[in-house]
Amino acid sequence: MAIAVQTQELPTLKKVRDLPKEEYYLPGHRTCAGCGPALQYKLVAKAAGPNTIFVGPTGCMYVANSSYLCTPYAVPWIHAQITNGGAVASGIEAAYQVLIRKGKWQGELPNVIVMAGDGGAVDIGLQAMSAMMYRGHDALFICYDNEAYANTGIQTSPTTPYGANTTFTPPGEMIPEGKKTFPKDPPQLVIGGHPAVKYVATASIAYPVDLMNKVRKGLNVKGPTFLHIHTPCPKGWKFPEDKTVEIAKLAVQTGMFILYEWENGEYKYQHTPKEYKPVGEYMKLMGRFTHLKPEHIQKMQAFVDARLKAPGMPVEIPIPPPRAEA
Amino acid sequence: MAKEMMLSGCAAAAQAVKLAKVEVICSYPIRPYTAVMMELARMVANGELDAEFIHGEGEHAQLSVVYGASACGARTFTGSAGVGVTYAFEVYSPISGARLPVQMMIADRALDPPGDFGSEHTDAMSCRDQGWLMGWAETPQEAFDNHLINYRVGEDPRIMLPQYVCQDGYFVSHISGKVVLPEQSQVDEFLPPLRMEHRLDPKKPISHGPQIRPDQGDVMDLARAMAFLEVPKVIREVIDDYGRIFGRTYPPFVEEYMLDDADMAIFIQGAHALTCRHAIKRLRSQGVKIGMLKLRFVRPWPTEDVAAALSKVKAVGVVETSTSYGGAMRGGNLIHEVRASLYDLPKRPLVTSFMAGLGGEVVKIEDFEYMARHLAKAIQEGRVCKNVHWIGLEAEG
Amino acid sequence: MFVIPKEKEVPFAGCTPAPVKDQRMMITGNWRTYRPVINHEECNLCLNCVMYCPDACWQLSEDEERVVWNNEFCKGCLICVNECTSEALSKAHELDFEGGVIRLDKPF
Numbered sequence: 102m103a104i105a106v107q108t109q110e111l112p113t114l115k116k117v118r119d120l121p122k123e124e125y126y127l128p129g130h131r132t133c134a135g136c137g138p139a140l141q142y143k144l145v146a147k148a149a150g151p152n153t154i155f156v157g158p159t160g161c162m163y164v165a166n167s168s169y170l171c172t173p174y175a176v177p178w179i180h181a182q183i184t185n186g187g188a189v190a191s192g193i194e195a196a197y198q199v200l201i202r203k204g205k206w207q208g209e210l211p212n213v214i215v216m217a218g219d220g221g222a223v224d225i226g227l228q229a230m231s232a233m234m235y236r237g238h239d240a241l242f243i244c245y246d247n248e249a250y251a252n253t254g255i256q257t258s259p260t261t262p263y264g265a266n267t268t269f270t271p272p273g274e275m276i277p278e279g280k281k282t283f284p285k286d287p288p289q290l291v292i293g294g295h296p297a298v299k300y301v302a303t304a305s306i307a308y309p310v311d312l313m314n315k316v317r318k319g320l321n322v323k324g325p326t327f328l329h330i331h332t333p334c335p336k337g338w339k340f341p342e343d344k345t346v347e348i349a350k351l352a353v354q355t356g357m358f359i360l361y362e363w364e365n366g367e368y369k370y371q372h373t374p375k376e377y378k379p380v381g382e383y384m385k386l387m388g389r390f391t392h393l394k395p396e397h398i399q400k401m402q403a404f405v406d407a408r409l410k411a412p413g414m415p416v417e418i419p420i421p422p423p424r425a426e427a
Numbered sequence: 428m429a430k431e432m433m434l435s436g437c438a439a440a441a442q443a444v445k446l447a448k449v450e451v452i453c454s455y456p457i458r459p460y461t462a463v464m465m466e467l468a469r470m471v472a473n474g475e476l477d478a479e480f481i482h483g484e485g486e487h488a489q490l491s492v493v494y495g496a497s498a499c500g501a502r503t504f505t506g507s508a509g510v511g512v513t514y515a516f517e518v519y520s521p522i523s524g525a526r527l528p529v530q531m532m533i534a535d536r537a538l539d540p541p542g543d544f545g546s547e548h549t550d551a552m553s554c555r556d557q558g559w560l561m562g563w564a565e566t567p568q569e570a571f572d573n574h575l576i577n578y579r580v581g582e583d584p585r586i587m588l589p590q591y592v593c594q595d596g597y598f599v600s601h602i603s604g605k606v607v608l609p610e611q612s613q614v615d616e617f618l619p620p621l622r623m624e625h626r627l628d629p630k631k632p633i634s635h636g637p638q639i640r641p642d643q644g645d646v647m648d649l650a651r652a653m654a655f656l657e658v659p660k661v662i663r664e665v666i667d668d669y670g671r672i673f674g675r676t677y678p679p680f681v682e683e684y685m686l687d688d689a690d691m692a693i694f695i696q697g698a699h700a701l702t703c704r705h706a707i708k709r710l711r712s713q714g715v716k717i718g719m720l721k722l723r724f725v726r727p728w729p730t731e732d733v734a735a736a737l738s739k740v741k742a743v744g745v746v747e748t749s750t751s752y753g754g755a756m757r758g759g760n761l762i763h764e765v766r767a768s769l770y771d772l773p774k775r776p777l778v779t780s781f782m783a784g785l786g787g788e789v790v791k792i793e794d795f796e797y798m799a800r801h802l803a804k805a806i807q808e809g810r811v812c813k814n815v816h817w818i819g820l821e822a823e824g
Numbered sequence: 825m826f827v828i829p830k831e832k833e834v835p836f837a838g839c840t841p842a843p844v845k846d847q848r849m850m851i852t853g854n855w856r857t858y859r860p861v862i863n864h865e866e867c868n869l870c871l872n873c874v875m876y877c878p879d880a881c882w883q884l885s886e887d888e889e890r891v892v893w894n895n896e897f898c899k900g901c902l903i904c905v906n907e908c909t910s911e912a913l914s915k916a917h918e919l920d921f922e923g924g925v926i927r928l929d930k931p932f
Contacts, residue, residue, distance in 0.1 A: 103477070117870070117871045117875065118871070120871070120874075120875065122883070122884065124880045126880065127843050127844075127845065127846045127847055127880065128846045128847065128852070128879045128880050128881055128894055128896075128897035129843065129846045129847025129848065129849070129850040129851065129852065129879075129897055130847065130850055130852075130879070131850055131852070132878065134855060134856070134899035134900060134901035135878065135899075135901035135902075135903055136878050137878075139878035139879070140876065140877075140878035140903075143877075143878060143879075143880055144875075151629060152629045153629065154499075154627050154629065156495070163638070164638055166637075167634065167636075167637030167638040168637075168638045168850075169637070169638055169639060169640045169643075169849075170637050170638070170639055170640070170643070170834065170835075170838075170840055170849070171634075171637060171840060171843070171847050171848075171849035171850050172634040172637050172840065172842070172843070172847065173843060173846075173847050173850075174632070174634055174842055174843070175632060175842050175843060175844065176629060176632050176842065177627040177628060177629055177632045177633055177634075177635070177842065178627075178632075178633075178634045178635065178842070179495070179498050179627055179634075179635040179636060180521075180635060180636030180637070181491070181494075181495070182491065182517055182518065182521065184487060184491075184517060185487065185488065185491035185494075185518065188483065188484075188487075188488040188491030188492045188495070189491050189492070189494055189495035189498075190495060191481060191492050191495065192451060192453070192481070192491065192492035192493055192494060192495025192496035192497075192498075192499075192503075193495040193496065193498065193499055193627065195451050195479035195481055195492070195496055195501075196450065196451050196479070196495070196496035196497075196498075196499035196500070196501035197499060198479055199450045199451060199477070199478060199479045199501060200450070200499065200500065200501060202477070203450075203477065205500075205620075206628070208629070208630070211629050228484055228485065228488070229484070229488055229491065231484070232483070232484035232488060235484075236481065236482065306876075309875045309876070310875075335901075342901040342902070342903070343901055343902035343903050343905060343906040344903075344906060345878075345901070345903055346876050346903055346906065346907050347906060347907075524837070524838065525837050525838070526836065526837035527837075587837070624836075625836060625837050625839040632841075632842035633839045633840065633841055633842055634839065634840045634841075634842055635837070635838070635839050636837075636838050636839070637838065637840055639834060639838065642832055643832050643833075643834050645832075646828055646832050646833065646834045647834050647838060649826060649828070650834065650836070653826070
């Protein structure tokens with residue numbers, strides 16, 4: 102007699118005081134002081150609650166969090182390869198479906214959350230992520246985006262912005278801007294191509310209540326869901342560690358990062374600035390951009406402008422390619 | 428009532444997986460193992476087997492999916508062949524080190540380049556250092572039995588290791604043989620449900636696989652090495668139990684065939700052992716004192732059993748259906764482990780090897796007769812003329 | 825047959841029990857050169873410090889009257905000081921505090 106699999110409904114948070122007090126990402130991890138991804142992890146874990154299993158593909162949120170033989174996770178967590186976060190999560194979700202169905206485990210289907218960096222989500226981990234989205238597993242895939250392969254010492258990844266100085270895109274006489282290519286857009290990779298996906302959202306550590314509500318929405322919606330979280334990295338982006346949240350806010354205020362939800366074909370926007378600040382204000386705060394000349398900043402501004410249709414209608418679908426020159 | 432059917436190796440494996448009540452299966456198509464997954468898909472679709480059947484996006488994903496599922500305490504099954512086996516390579520050590528008793532069927536296939544769908548053992552043999560159990564079946568019946576035996580051994584709390592259950596592509600995977608299928612109740616008695624203490628459970632949270640200090644690496648490795656020291660004992664216990672419950676048994680590690688009064692032996696694993704038996708019988712009828720030693724487990728390698736059996740003969744011909752380019756003997760890889768097994772014997776037999784069956788070639792009775800001639804010559808001259816012979820390609824013929 | 829020194833031991837399959845309140849094996853209070861200092865009278869309980877601390881080192885007290893700082897784990901990143909919406913939080917040099925610097929018996 103097969104037992105029906107039940108899932109939880111996590112309530113929306115209306116204000117800061119609604120934030121649950123329990124922590125499931127505890128103090129005591131080896132992440133850098135001011136680490137954006139660590140902050141995101143804390144908020145995600147808080148939003149998800151105790152009936153959760155995290156999958157941790159290799160990256161800062163694996164290595165820094167688990168050195169050595171100790172982790173800050175109060176809920177079950179398993180290491181995955183950087184290549185296979187989506188696949189491991191699929192296996193966990195499937196196991197719990199069959200274990201609950203056969204009466205071998207009692208309870209609501211645990212939240213299965215992949216905590217992948219930008220590399221583990223849309224570069225080396227892209228195949229596994231897409232397959233999880235396609236197969237319809239009831240799990241949440243989070244891409245915490247610090248715009249580089251940070252754990253290996255800051256190398257470029259497909260979400261590294263144009264013009265960023267990384268150890269694989271150093272500026273020099275032959276390549277004055279450092280990084281020549283414009284980044285992939287993770288949520289757009291998922292939207293539209295995966296029929297089983299009903300909810301995709303972007304979030305930022307600058308807006309924690311919004312972030313936590315999107316996590317809960319992603320967990321409540323049946324089937325695979327995707328969250329792209331902007332998480333500034335003081336070490337990689339080269340800014341003082343107390344500015345992490347400030348920089349995250351500026352990213353939203355300049356249009357470098359856009360907060361939205363996509364649900365069943367409809368877009369909804371959050372924290373849309375009435376007027377966008379120039380990208381230069383954001384870029385000048387970070388050492389990874391100090392080598393850029395005005396023409397490079399203009400190119401970046403043009404890219405951001407092309408993505409923004411007009412105030413109030415921030416995202417042009419599909420995202421147009423960057424213009425050849427400013 | 429036990430049921431007798433004519434089944435290919437793939438179909439036999441599917442029957443074993445069904446009787447083992449596997450809970451999570453991850454598929455991906457590649458010749459020549461695909462049929463086992465097609466069979467299992469059919470069983471899941473018509474309700475014969477209650478399992479999650481996941482369409483992996485590739486072999487690497489297959490192993491990753493069962494890694495996650497096994498970590499939750501579900502009994503898992505996957506499989507592959509050829510370059511699929513090597514594509515998944517990254518995940519083998521994580522599974523073994525995480526002590527997850529995943530089972531992978533390998534219907535072996537020659538590795539690219541170029542495309543060759545024929546059988547060859549190199550794909551699986553390339554993985555033998557990853558900390559999994561590994562062994563070949565000669566017939567669909569043995570394949571069926573090996574799947575059940577490996578689940579029981581791998582899931583034993585003293586062991587907790589994954590298993591490669593191998594069979595020759597086409598020669599076993601596609602050619603039907605008689606398979607006696609037991610009752611579900613017999614399998615239930617033999618194979619209890621998987622119990623895993625270190626599983627992912629929100630009611631008992633653990634962190635599975637945190638980073639270790641560099642000075643702890645050797646300790647992690649030693650833990651697996653020590654588990655492998657326990658495996659032979661558990662295999663013997665399980666084979667005994669298998670015989671008791673199913674009325675069918677195997678020598679746990681090596682099968683001696685007409686070896687007792689033999690001067691020379693063919694050392695072999697997998698499908699071609701079937702032809703070898705016939706060749707041995709024919710050669711015996713011609714007065715050649717030859718026997719066969721068939722290997723059932725490559726990992727753990729049965730060092731003492733191999734030494735004890737081969738110490739009876741004066742010359743050994745190792746049949747190599749895999750390659751080890753640049754290896755010590757410049758041929759295959761079985762010869763290295765055979766020689767290592769024999770090293771401590773006070774009187775060692777001569778050892779040579781024969782590259783045979785590569786790329787899916789049939790190994791003919793005449794080939795075994797060729798081997799016997801060379802072994803006889805070696806005994807006569809007191810030395811082997813060379814360490815590696817490539818059957819059918821040697822200049823002297 | 826084998827003797828494994830206690831400090832090198834690794835649990836089965838590298839699986840460790842989950843921490844419950846904090847991770848004692850990674851005390852990070854000794855990282856900081858500055859620490860945040862709070863003037864509770866100025867604090868408006870906006871809870872920015874609680875929300876924005878990556879190390880969960882600010883928590884609302886049981887009676888919800890004030891925010892409490894975690895001396896053992898605070899890395900001194902000072903995000904809280906930067907995001908404070910009142911004049912309550914400021915930074916001070918760690919060495920200015922008696923018994924301020926967290927010392928560990930041994931590394932890790």
